[in-house]
Amino acid sequence: MLHGRMLQLSGLLALVLSSPFAVNASQASFAKAYSDYQAAVEQGDAPSIEASAKVAYELGATQFAKDSIEVANLALNWASALEKTLTGPLLAPHNQTSTAEINALYQQALTSYKHHYAKSAIELIDPLLGAALTEPNATVAKNHLQQAVDIAEKSQHKKLLADIKMTAFHRLANTELYTPRIKNFALEALESYVQILPENALDRVKATYTVGAIEFAEKHYLKAEPLFLEVIKQFDALEYTHPYALSAHAYLVDIYERKNKREQATAHCLAIGKMRPWTDTQEQQPIFRTLPDYPMSYIKAGKSGWVNLTFTVDEQGFVKDPEIIASEGGSLFEKESLKTLSKWRYAPKFEHGKAIAAKTSVRMDYTINR
Missing domain, CATH: 1.25.40.10 (Tetratricopeptide repeat domain)
Incomplete structure (x- = not known):
């Protein structure tokens, strides 16, 4: 995303602090809160960034008009901080309550930005992407993303356009709105990255x-x-x-x-x-899995079931010595589970930086969706 919000508010904060007029307690509290936010950003302390961004937003809402660009900037800061604190990477799943809160902040900022900036202003990209990535409705998210793509295309900024296209691909790839056009966003982004x-x-x-x-x-x-x-x-x-x-x-x-x-x-x-390994000691990590085939005769019979298996992941990540410890539904479920497990690949378990063989387990469920 773009990062112009802090610079805009830094100038505003300096104006408050250097004013020849008396600064009331509320203004002083906001100035302190925003200063704390800036310090947290400098230190890269995610929990402190989120906490101070929240306080700055709440106090700023008492200092500026509700639909002002200042409050919109503060809302963007808090929304971005919430995402990083609660979910880590931007595209990771959110819990429902947090997503709604974050999305509301992005929508608030987007409404204000559309009022203050032109329709094709590059400043709209931040709230558009934030709103798209926290919006549960894929159609609404797609509309936000398309607006961001259109703005980036007019800006003639190749890197920005490629970033937005790749973001749009990741947001929509696993939805009912995935189309060849969405796939092409990823291909076009890579083509641009190769060039620049x-x-x-x-x-x-x-x-x-x-x-x-x-x-x-x-x-x-x-x-x-x-x-x-x-x-x-x-x-x-x-x-x-x-x-x-x-x-x-x-x-x-x-x-x-x-x-x-x-x-x-x-x-x-x-x-x-x-x-x-990225840590000196780590457990096995599944890196490639295929789904088992559902036995056709069991589909026709409406049979569901499950299979619990234990197995060893060797030093190269191969599955060895699979063993069925319990199952329900029939022998064909067991057969398909063993067949599928042989194709799985893992990053092996590491101890003291060295790969070792280690046992683990998995359950494969077979359910007919009606």
Whole structure:
């Protein structure tokens, strides 16, 4: 997102503090709250940023008109802080109550911005993206995102446009509104990143991974393969193994298995086992899973069930020694579960920075949606 809000309010805060007129207690409280917010941002302390942003917003609402640009800026600051404190990454799921609160702040800011700025003003992008990413209704979110794309296109800012297109793709990819046009947002973003960013730029590498996953999902394995290899190449320079690199290895295992290129598939499994973990000690991490096939005869019979299994994840992330410990519904569920489990890939368990074999368990549920 853009980051002009603090600069706007910093000037306003300086005006309050340097005024030749008497500063009342309420103004002084707001000035202190906003100063605390700035300090928290400088320190990168997420909980303090959220707490001080809330206080600054609440006190600012008593100092400025409800529909003023100042209150809109404060609302954006608090909304952004809430997202980071409550959910971490912007695109991670929110709990319902928090999403509604955050979305209301973005909508408030968006309404004020539309009143104060032109329809194609670049300032509208921040509240449009925030509102889209916290909006539960996919159609409303899509409208916000399209407005942001239109504004970015008029701005002729290639990086900004690519960022917004990739954001729009991630927001809508798993909704009923996913279309070839939404898919093309990701492809177009990567094309722009390749033109304007170096090979190792994180935005470009992440977009390469995303497009690789799209091509894989559409069974375009010849297109997906070089994209995943590029992701691995760029992340190899890191001192730890990025989750995207692990997943790229897993995708390549699947691609090479489909091509019956066992040696190449094994090479990527071995690479997973030799990874440098992002923590010195960590549990197994599933990085590639397929869903079991529902036995057709059981579908016709309306049978549901489940299977509980234990197994070992070895040093290379392969599933070994699967064992059924309990099941319900029939032997075909057990057969499909064992078959599916053999295709799964994990990042292995690490102790003291070294990959080790370790046992884990999973439950596979079979339910017919009526």
